Amino acid sequence: MAAATSSVSTSSITEEELTLTVKWSGKEYTVRVCGDDSVGELKRRICELTNVMPKRQKLLYPKIGNKLADDSVLLSQLPLKSSLKMTMIGTVEDDIIVDQVDSSEVVDDFELGQDEAVDIKDKEVNKQKLRRRIDQYKFYFSFIRILEPDGKYYVYYVPREKAAVLDIDYTLFDHRSTAENPLELMRPYLHEFLTAVYAEYDIMIWSATRLKWIELKMGQLGVLNNPNYKITALLDHLAMITVQSDSRGIFDCKPLGLIWAQFPEFYNPKNTIMFDDLRRNFVMNPQNGLTIKPFRKAHANRDSDQELVKLTQYLLAIAELDDLSTLNHENWEFFAEDNTKRRRHA
Numbered sequence: 169m170a171a172a173t174s175s176v177s178t179s180s181i182t183e184e185e186l187t188l189t190v191k192w193s194g195k196e197y198t199v200r201v202c203g204d205d206s207v208g209e210l211k212r213r214i215c216e217l218t219n220v221m222p223k224r225q226k227l228l229y230p231k232i233g234n235k236l237a238d239d240s241v242l243l244s245q246l247p248l249k250s251s252l253k254m255t256m257i258g259t260v261e262d263d264i265i266v267d268q269v270d271s272s273e274v275v276d277d278f279e280l281g282q283d284e285a286v287d288i289k290d291k292e293v294n295k296q297k298l299r300r301r302i303d304q305y306k307f308y309f310s311f312i313r314i315l316e317p318d319g320k321y322y323v324y325y326v327p328r329e330k331a332a333v334l335d336i337d338y339t340l341f342d343h344r345s346t347a348e349n350p351l352e353l354m355r356p357y358l359h360e361f362l363t364a365v366y367a368e369y370d371i372m373i374w375s376a377t378r379l380k381w382i383e384l385k386m387g388q389l390g391v392l393n394n395p396n397y398k399i400t401a402l403l404d405h406l407a408m409i410t411v412q413s414d415s416r417g418i419f420d421c422k423p424l425g426l427i428w429a430q431f432p433e434f435y436n437p438k439n440t441i442m443f444d445d446l447r448r449n450f451v452m453n454p455q456n457g458l459t460i461k462p463f464r465k466a467h468a469n470r471d472s473d474q475e476l477v478k479l480t481q482y483l484l485a486i487a488e489l490d491d492l493s494t495l496n497h498e499n500w501e502f503f504a505e506d507n508t509k510r511r512r513h514a
């Protein structure tokens with residue numbers, strides 16, 4: 169981690185907006201960031217403008233050596249001046265197969281201490297990051313607005329009373345195994361699960377990769393044009409924020425507050441549940457997250473994996489509750505069991 173640099177002239181540079189010029193491929197781009205953003209977040213902003221994925225970017229800036237190679241360095245720690253230009257070297261992955269292979273490194277989940285997790289959620293700097301992301305993120309909807317032949321957009325939409333936000337990698341799909349046909353890597357009962365859940369929940373898909381890959385993958389699995397259910401929204405890596413923890417350094421997470429702020433009339437902490445195999449993705453909204461058992465080694469496990477069947481029962485059982493955030497989703501398997509027993513004895 170780079171030491172704070174004394175040549176930074178402004179005192180409250182952390183909250184201050186910096187306007188940087190980034191040169192890439194013969195063009196100049198203006199990027200607005202804040203001092204409390206990390207280099208990783210700067211790369212994400214650059215990705216929004218250039219479509220070069222953060223991990224493919226190399227940033228060059230006069231006189232600061234290789235500090236821009238460390239994604240965890242905060243921009244306030246670097247002597248950036250708006251008069252100087254940054255150069256980015258990197259290539260857009262038009263071959264999106266590349267992305268499929270290394271869209272996420274094998275990173276095991278980790279537990280943050282209870283206090284630390286609460287701290288991250290409540291930290292003002294993280295709330296600010298979320299607010300900025302709310303302002304910046306462009307939602308992609310697959311069906312809410314439909315362009316009709318008269319050239320106008322129409323909204324055909326009756327929201328469900330609840331929302332389920334689903335991760336892709338290791339949650340719905342084993343992205344690390346190889347197969348002739350992606351359907352072989354699909355988690356068993358995916359369509360049955362989505363069909364059943366759609367009776368009570370709007371379904372959104374949020375993956376830490378590019379929208380193009382999400383559309384491709386979900387399209388191949390037959391999720392985007394399925395006659396039995398609709399996908400309300402797709403969210404990608406640009407919707408994530410980077411937070412800092414004392415024990416684990418920086419990591420990205422999926423703040424549901426982004427969805428709640430965009431559609432306050434539909435979705436809120438009481439009616440939203442999120443599935444992900446990585447618990448840290450819930451750190452901004454721990455009461456709304458359910459850690460799903462990762463679906464790995466599809467070829468060995470696809471005859472025995474029953475997670476989505478069990479989770480269907482859970483989601484339908486809790487759908488009648490007014491407030492999902494009072495549940496402890498970590499105990500979801502016991503809830504389903506208790507509920508079955510209750511029904512059997514009734």
Ligand SMILES: [Mg+2]
Binds near residue numbers: 336444
């Ligand atoms: Mg995952």
